[in-house]
Amino acid sequence: MRQGKYGCAVWGCGWVASGHINAYLRHPACEVVALGSRSSSSIEAKQKEFGIATAAYTDFAALLADERVDIVSICTPNNQHAQECIMAAKAGKHVFIEKPIAIREEDLPAMIAAVEGAGVKSMVGFILRFKPLVAMQRRLVQEGELGRVFMANVDYWFGRERPGWMKHRDDCGGAFILAGCHSVDMARYIVGADICEVRGDAAMVGDYYEYPPVETAQVRFSNGALGVFTCSLVGCNPYTANIHVLGEKGTIMNDRFYLRRFAGQADYFTIDTGSKNSGNVYDHPFPAMVGHFIDCIREDRESPHNLRDAVNAHLACLAIRKSADAKGQKILIDNDTCTLALA
CATH class of the missing domain: 3.30.360.10 (Dihydrodipicolinate Reductase; domain 2)
Known part of the structure; x- marks a missing residue:
């Protein structure tokens, strides 16, 4: 956290990433410090869409090594979510994981162990709850x-x-x-x-x-x-x-x-x-969901919409x-x- 703001990164720059980026930009305690994707053109498109200048990463490990990043949204294809959640938790980042959190049952225990073992907060993108x-x-x-x-x-x-x-x-x-x-x-x-x-x-x-x-x-x-x-x-x-x-x-x-x-x-x-x-992601209540997640991080409490609940x-x-x-x-x-x- 720098100057009273949480550094937020979005990994994966497809359709749903816009909901996350928009919500972080609208929250007074958040700053979007990094965007990441395996496609540099996707990153550039999101930066242009929102008119923001951020760090750009095509390697997830490099994004996680950025000390300014406190929170990571995982918005990549479904089969990547489990491993990326584990990597983010082990790097000490709070994780906002888009659904589905995993596409194999055997990945779920390792994800829970990583998040709870690291003591980071988690949020799952079941947006209809909001x-x-x-x-x-x-x-x-x-x-x-x-x-x-x-x-x-x-x-x-x-x-x-x-x-x-x-x-x-x-x-x-x-x-x-x-x-x-x-x-x-x-x-x-x-x-x-x-x-x-x-x-x-x-x-x-x-x-x-x-x-x-x-x-x-x-x-x-x-x-x-x-x-x-x-x-x-x-x-x-x-x-x-x-x-x-x-x-x-x-x-x-x-x-x-x-x-x-x-x-x-x-x-x-x-x-x-x-x-x-x-x-349409722009019609979904991402700002309310991000607001709740930030409150949980600030107050050091678990969200009822966390990883374990989503299992x-x-x-x-x-x-x-x-x-x-x-x-x-x-x-x-x-x-x-x-x-x-x-x-």
Whole structure:
């Protein structure tokens, strides 16, 4: 920290990096001191986009050796996140890791050990948690307005064009890991319970992806609630992230609510929180997320949105893929050991 500001670096200069850079620039306690990418032209493009002069690195180890860097955002392709998180933690940097944190279950324990062993703070880019609508939905459940929640269904449908590395499962992890993990995490965040059992299925659609770009799952939460999750990378539709939560005293359907406490309610009522249903990174609440992360670093406290908390959503996504590969066999999730097992 120099002159009262945290030195922030963004490693990986693709699409989502813009959300991180913009958020750091808007925070009064942050200074963007470095950008990094294996492509120098990508770095130059981001510097030009934001009108900033920063150190530029094409080697991650060199970026981590910059003593001005306190915080690193990891925004590289998915298969690089685990090793880069470990490297950043061992270098003593606080880490903001874009989802997915890893695409293999065996990487998760090493990541947790590195971050917690180094005593650095971590944040995972499950950005939907910071939407006002999601915060309201979670609060209603926590305050008991829905009574006992017994079902939570989510959809993540986003058929946008994607870079070439996302074609390959070894690079990106699969449909839910690549994109649908946002909605998987949103479900467990709102319900307030981890996912413990999964049955998955998948379908090949089109010829762009080398893996099934459509995945579905039946899940069971640790509190007994059930759920149906769907993810599509190929649909002809606008960005769609549905969440439906059913409880004994009320129901949530996105921004529509039906609560027993309002006697005589004939239909769902709608609350406009100003949350945009958009996949554009500039519409996502990165400034709020960065603000929270900075507060946690300053106050030396763990964020509820940290690496360890994110493990369950990632295991659930990996379990969907594993179950689909096993023709729908049930998969059991063990958070403590970060493992999946066929039932």
